[in-house]
Amino acid sequence: MSVPYETAAYEPRESPESPEEHLARLLGRALNSFELPDETIRRLDCALAYDGSLHSAHHSAGLHRETYRHTWLLSDGSALTLWELVHNTAPGSEPQHEVYIDEEELSTATARLALPPDAPDFELPVLVQLSAIPEERHAYAPDDSADHARRLLRRAENADRPGADVASLLATASGHQITQAFGRPCRAGRAGLCFSLYEHAFLLSDGVEMSLWEVEHTATPDGRHMCEVYATEDAARDAMERRAARAR
DSSP states (O other), rough: OOTTTTTTTTOOOOOOHHHHHHHHHHHHHBTTGGGGOOOHHHHHHTEEEEEEEEEEEEEEEEEEEEEEEEEETTTTTTEEOOOOOOOOOOOOOOOOEESSHHHHHHHHHHSSSSOOOTSSOOOOOHHHHHOOOOSOOOOOOOOHHHHHHHHHHHHOOOTTTTOOOHHHHHEEEEEEEEESSSOEEEETTTTTTEEEEEEEEEEETOOOEEEEEEEEOSSSOOOOOOOEESSHHHHHHHHHHHHHHTTH
């Protein structure tokens, strides 16, 4: 028997890997992981969420080098980033992985690789800034979006959730898209906490784009899943940091 959405038990979105597992895989493949400071590893023991992305790439004459940014949200509300260097410039051309605590160390390691100096880098942030063609920010699905907005606001439990004025605007929504805003949902930390952040983007009938930011977490007295909704990403992240600090 199906259960109406409004009355169904709140089910968390599952993640295949926790922040701890992401860290273990990174350290397991990095040849120099033993060089990381013990304090850095201790701080990462309390990670609540993880996000990883390609930062830059360099391919030339069969040789390649990529750098990746790995970021963890910690229980005190701060973020810690490690930089991974992947290349095949060693004898045998087998991919090798190295990890560094800051961009200065990463740059020093990158400079010693046997790559042609005139080959250009592919850097994602630069490409985004130099793009002269405006791209649509979201791919909207016209799937009863106004009702989706109504249900999202209804299940929000925070007292400072968006009010009637926002609900009135979203009643005209003709499309929406949901995206993960900080990596994948995760089960994390020694306290077994779970934090996830989602952007619910809406396309209104007049063509205006509007987003709500949903925080899912288990930083509740009884460990149950709770949904909070905020009008801005900054407000949502501030709420995550407050919840994480209180749960320490």
